[in-house]
Structures are given as structure tokens and as C-alpha cells.
Amino acid sequence: MSKQQRYISGCGIVLKRTKLKETDMIITILCEDGSLISMVAKGARKPQSVFAHAIELYATIRYSARATSQLAQLTEALPVNFKETNRNDYTKLLTSSIVGDLAQHLAQEDLAFEKFYALTHAALHAIVHTSSQQSWWIAAAYVLKAYSMAGFRPCLTHCCICGSPLQLTRNYQRFSCNEGGCLCSACQSCSYEHTLSYAFLNCYWTLETSTFAQLSDAVLELSLLKKVFEFESTWLSFHLSITLKSLRLASHDITALARGRCS
Numbered sequence: 419m420s421k422q423q424r425y426i427s428g429c430g431i432v433l434k435r436t437k438l439k440e441t442d443m444i445i446t447i448l449c450e451d452g453s454l455i456s457m458v459a460k461g462a463r464k465p466q467s468v469f470a471h472a473i474e475l476y477a478t479i480r481y482s483a484r485a486t487s488q489l490a491q492l493t494e495a496l497p498v499n500f501k502e503t504n505r506n507d508y509t510k511l512l513t514s515s516i517v518g519d520l521a522q523h524l525a526q527e528d529l530a531f532e533k534f535y536a537l538t539h540a541a542l543h544a545i546v547h548t549s550s551q552q553s554w555w556i557a558a559a560y561v562l563k564a565y566s567m568a569g570f571r572p573c574l575t576h577c578c579i580c581g582s583p584l585q586l587t588r589n590y591q592r593f594s595c596n597e598g599g600c601l602c603s604a605c606q607s608c609s610y611e612h613t614l615s616y617a618f619l620n621c622y623w624t625l626e627t628s629t630f631a632q633l634s635d636a637v638l639e640l641s642l643l644k645k646v647f648e649f650e651s652t653w654l655s656f657h658l659s660i661t662l663k664s665l666r667l668a669s670h671d672i673t674a675l676a677r678g679r680c681s
């Protein structure tokens with residue numbers, strides 16, 4: 419007698435699509451509990467496949483899959499919001515990929531990560547519904563909110579060593595990636611690697627405390643965006659050993675964009 423087959427189902431965001439054999443695909447999904455799951459979508463690369471349009475990158479889908487001893491096998495996939503696509507917008511594809519790439523690094527298989535799905539879904543939704551230019555800020559805000567949610571929030575309002583409030587009358591603060599934040603004047607004898615301008619800190623706090631909807635309308639200085647991306651790259655690399663190509667590419671694009679505006 420054959421064993422009864424077990425099915426899994428739920429809602430999730432498609433974070434990665436990997437080719438498998440001639441016509442199949444492995445998709446990696448961020449589930450509603452914040453964990454990752456990978457499954458095989460048989461025949462998904464055939465044009466007439468029932469999965470072809472549903473499992474677009476960064477789409478939210480309702481899925482059903484058959485559990486096997488190896489990867490689960492996708493049996494049904496329905497897009498939750500069919501119109502949410504950035505397919506023809508290079509900037510939005512890049513900003514979405516920053517969100518998707520980081521989500522893949524921070525989420526883990528079989529490990530629930532509370533609120534992470536909601537954060538990721540909100541960021542991708544906001545990118546679809548805002549302008550290309552504002553989507554840069556959504557991506558920048560997502561990165562710092564995501565690593566903070568994972569427990570790696572830099573200390574930028576107090577001295578990270580003694581805990582005393584920082585003197586915000588100064589136009590810059592000493593910052594140590596190694597120590598995990600800003601340093602007061604008494605603790606500055608500890609080695610510090612950077613100075614952060616007050617304008618940068620103000621921008622960072624705005625990104626940290628604003629919702630994605632608020633950032634869709636916010637007027638922020640483009641010159642600070644590159645500094646935010648560079649800070650995030652350094653922080654992710656130092657504390658989480660994560661290097662995001664999409665984040666470096668974004669930093670490069672912003673430099674070119676800022677140059678274009680100045681010339």
C-alpha cells in the first residue's frame with residue numbers, strides 16, 4: 419500500500435529562480451513565517467507551463483507543493499497580485515534585487531523569523547507603487563531595517579561603549595564599525611575608522627523611522643544616498659559577512675546619476 423502523500427501550502431515571495439535540467443526550475447520562496455523554502459517547479463521553463471507567469475521573481479504567490487524526501491515539488495502557484503511587476507524598469511529591478519538578495523541571506527530554511535516577511539513584502543510592494551527614483555530610498559531603508567531586525571543595529575544615538583548620549587551639536591560623529599557604533603569624546607581614544615556627518619545621521623534616522631509609504635513621498639538628498647549604500651555595504655560585510663552585488667551596483671549607479679545632475 420502506498421504511503422499517503424503530504425502537501426504543504428501557503429503564501430510566499432519568490433526570491434530566486436534557478437534553472438534545473440532542460441525545462442525545470444528550482445524556486446526559493448520567503449514564507450509568511452519568515453523562513454525559506456526551495457521547491458522544484460517541473461516544466462516551469464516551458465512557455466505553456468501553468469507556472470510560467472505565476473512564479474516571476476519577487477512576485478507574491480499562493481503555492482501548494484508535494485513534500486518529498488528531497489526538495490518539495492510545486493503543484494500549484496497562483497499570483498496574489500498579478501499586476502505587481504517591475505519587469506520593464508531597470509532601476510526598480512535593481513532596487514527589488516537588493517531587497518530579494520538580502521532577504522535570501524537573512525532568512526533560513528526551517529527557521530521562523532518574525533515580522534521579516536511583512537517587512538520584505540512591504541518593501542517590494544512599495545517599490546512597485548513608487549517612482550524609480552524613490553525606489554532607491556525604499557531599498558536603502560529596507561537594508562538597514564532588515565539588518566536591525568536581525569539583531570545587527572548600529573548604535574548611532576548613544577556612545578556604543580559607555581552609553582552616554584552623543585553631542586549632536588557637533589557636525590560629525592566618530593564611528594567604529596568594529597565597536598558597533600558612534601563614540602563619545604571620552605571614548606574616542608578607542609580606534610575609530612570613520613566620521614559620520616550630522617547630515618548623514620539625520621538621513622539614516624529618517625530612513626530608520628519612516629514607513630515605506632512615507633519614503634515614497636520623502637524629499638531626500640541624492641548625495642547622501644550613496645553614503646548610506648556604502649555604509650550598509652561595509653556594515654553587512656563586517657558583521658554578517660554578506661556582500662551584495664546589487665548594493666554595490668546601486669552605489670555605482672547613484673554616483674553616475676549624481677554626476678549627471680552636476681554636469
Ligand SMILES: [Zn+2]
Binds near residue numbers: 578
Ligand atoms: Zn563613550
